[in-house]
Amino acid sequence: MAEILFASLSETQTFDPEDITARYLAWWKEDAFDTGPTFAAVFQRIECGLDREQAVHEADIAQDGHTAGCNPAHRIAPLALFPFIMTADIGKLARQEALITHHHPLAGDMAALMALICRLVVEGYSWRDVKKISRKMEPSAWAAVDNAKTSDGGFAPDVMRTALHFLDGQDSIQRAIDFAGQANYAPVLVGVIDLLRQPQAAVLLCNEGEQ
Numbered sequence: 001m002a003e004i005l006f007a008s009l010s011e012t013q014t015f016d017p018e019d020i021t022a023r024y025l026a027w028w029k030e031d032a033f034d035t036g037p038t039f040a041a042v043f044q045r046i047e048c049g050l051d052r053e054q055a056v057h058e059a060d061i062a063q064d065g066h067t068a069g070c071n072p073a074h075r076i077a078p079l080a081l082f083p084f085i086m087t088a089d090i091g092k093l094a095r096q097e098a099l100i101t102h103h104h105p106l107a108g109d110m111a112a113l114m115a116l117i118c119r120l121v122v123e124g125y126s127w128r129d130v131k132k133i134s135r136k137m138e139p140s141a142w143a144a145v146d147n148a149k150t151s152d153g154g155f156a157p158d159v160m161r162t163a164l165h166f167l168d169g170q171d172s173i174q175r176a177i178d179f180a181g182q183a184n185y186a187p188v189l190v191g192v193i194d195l196l197r198q199p200q201a202a203v204l205l206c207n208e209g210e211q
Contacts, residue, residue: 001024001027001035001039001071001074001075002074002075002076002077002078004020004023004024004027004075005020005075005076005078005079005097006078006081007023008020008023009078009079009081009082009085010082013082013084014084015079015085015093015096015097017052017096017097017099017100020097020100021046021052021100024039024043024100024101025043025046025047028043028046028047029047034184035071036069036071036154037063037069038059038063038067038069038071038101038102039071039101041058041059041062041063042055042056042059042100042101043055043101045058045059052100056099056100056101056102056103057103059101059103060103060104065103065104066104067102067103067104067107068102068104068105068106068107068155068156068157069102069107069154069155069156070107070110070154070155070156070159070160070185070188070189071101071102071107072094072097072098072101072102072107072108072110072111072156073107073110073111073113073114073156073159073160073189074188074189075097076094076097076098076111076114076115076118077114077115077118077192077196079093079094079097079115079118079119080115080116080118080119080121080122080196081118081122087116087119087120087123090112090115090116090119091112091113091115091116091137091138091141092112093115094108094111094112094114094115094116095108095109095111095112097111098111098112106144106156106157107156109138109140109141109144109156109157110141110144110145110156110157110159110160111156112138112141113134113138113141113142113145113160114160114189116134116137116138117130117134117193118192118193118196120133120134121193121196121197122196127167127168127197131164141160144157145157145160145161145164146161148160148161149161150162150165152179152180152181152183152185152186153183153185154183154185159185159186159189160189162176162179162185162186163176163186163187163189163190163193166179166186166190167190167193167194172190172194173187173190173191173194176190176191
C-alpha cells in the first residue's frame, strides 16, 4: 500500500485521494494481501458500487466502530518524501488519506504523527528534536500515544507507542521484531523510521521523491 501511495504521489505530483483510492481498488481486485479487516471491508463495498465515504461509514458500523487500526500509519510514509507537500500540511493530508479506509479519528491521528515524524527525520532533525517538534505540532496525537500501552496488537496508538519505545533504544528493529512475534504491527513503523534515520538512506529517498 505504501508503494501504491508513492506511485500516486510520484506520477500525479499532487495529493489526490480519488487517484489513490482508484489505485487501491485496482490492487484489491488483482492481488491484494494482508490488507487488514478494515481495508478489506471498505473495498469490498466499493467494489460492489458504493462510493468511498459510504463504504467507510458502513464498514465502521459493521465493525462496531473498531476502525482505529494501524494500517493508515503503516502506509503513510511516502507522504513525507515529496517536497510539494509542505510540512505544515502533512498532518491534514495524512488524516485525509487515512479516511480512505478508516473512519476512527485515532487511525488518522497516528497516520499524521507517523508522516510528520518521517518528514522531520528526513529533514535532518535529531531524534530528540523530532519528538519535541512533533509533540508541539501534533498534541492530540501525542496525547493518544501517552495514554496508550506497549503492545503487540494492532490498535494504532498502542502500535505507535510501542514503536517509539523501541526507537528510543539500540537495535530497535530487531528488538521490535522479537517483541512482536507473529504480529507485524510495530516493526513496520520501526523499520521505516529507523531506515530514514540512516543518513544515506534518508538522502536517497528524499532525492527519489524530488524526481
